[in-house]
Amino acid sequence: MIIIKVGGGKNIRWDFIAQNLKIFTKKNPVVIIHGASTLRDTIGTQMNVPTQTFVSPSGISSVYTDKHALDIFLMAYAGIANKTIVACLLQHNIPAIGLTGVDGMLWQAKAKPDLFVKIGEKTRLIRNNLTGKVEKINTKLLLSLLKQKYVPVLTAPAITVTGTIVNTDNDWATAVTAGDLQIKQIVYLFEASGLLKNFNDPSSIISHVDKNALQDYLLYAHGRMKKKLLGAKEAFRRGVERIYFGDGRIENPIDSALSGRGTIIS
């Protein structure tokens, strides 16, 4: 069993991923987890609810999610992205079924507390941030779908134990999903050829990373890549053995990542 985590960039080629999966899923049960950040930002701009981010005290950039932002999030992730991806897979005869972390309490999250953050020189209290951290998943539901040969296509948001929908870090959720399902391998596909030493040089791929030295590589990580590395770190802590970072814009992206053309963390 393997998780394929696909980023939400606009150049991701789902047709290539589907073509690759068509053969791949015959031998390997697959769980897909996807983002939709570009689409969310686009819809947010169109609806005059621009994405607001802040930097947490630990230096990680996070999205602030109030009620309006959560609606935009649902439109992009659960609405357009999830169903378009499922349809693309179905077009390639892959029996896909799309679920968010809300459905059947698939991704159970703990709400994040109010938080003091620095905005420039000022400290501001972030309240009512509808965000949570996934703590456990509904393994029974996923295993039942996998047993019936479905390919689950999962995405944020998640849900708290009291039934509040919360935005959540997909990379962290990926780690928890892998851990709870005892999955040993994750393939990350995104808009880069792998983890790069020099962000502006696609050929500067770091081909292997020691999982115990992941912390050191946070230096090389730009933007969202930081969260991916933190997610990877958490995945190893939860029993994952091998993580592949590969290019989601090329043909046969999964085979390519598995054969080591991107970055292997082990």
Added chain:
Amino acid sequence: MIIIKVGGGKNIRWDFIAQNLKIFTKKNPVVIIHGASTLRDTIGTQMNVPTQTFVSPSGISSVYTDKHALDIFLMAYAGIANKTIVACLLQHNIPAIGLTGVDGMLWQAKAKPDLFVKIGEKTRLIRNNLTGKVEKINTKLLLSLLKQKYVPVLTAPAITVTGTIVNTDNDWATAVTAGDLQIKQIVYLFEASGLLKNFNDPSSIISHVDKNALQDYLLYAHGRMKKKLLGAKEAFRRGVERIYFGDGRIENPIDSALSGRGTIIS
């Protein structure tokens, strides 16, 4: 087993429905099907993609769905409405799981052909209308979820056999779902106290309708109610025995409809 079909009006009280379902689902397996028409219209207006309707040669008003309209549809139905309803049910300890007709090819539809329609005095060819009619459902998937005690929460769109997402008539899909699952009873909840003799007089409820005389009642039907009656007619043709029309704005809406306070068609 019973289907509860809930309309997409803005005054529907999902909190009341959930409170009622909390007790009701303990004894009866339930499939919920919901609309989101008001929300779709609101988002469409905000995003400058107003809902376009046309009247078919048989006199039925239909929504024209191009690519942009389908995106709005997905945002409203699959995105905000479905997940908000699922969360509301989860808050009442009802193990809800939200799916569209796309997921796992749940609602398999036949695409509608290009169509000549009258707009005023002119005849216009409607092309590329991403609309289809549900012909069969994935019963295996639904039965598996019901067996695991989930409450499936279903909504349009549907999907063609070649994997194209299509807008679809939820009321027709409800009839097909009932038929394929051999469900004998459907409760419709909407923003009226039942089928009314006089649209403007809420007390003019028609308390009983002979299922064989449904055609005659199309006279009394305004707007979307027409589609509900046609859906009901199709449901009877597929083996349903009793349909209840009731008010989705009141407390205990399901019990109320079942006890005959709205309209019973049998």
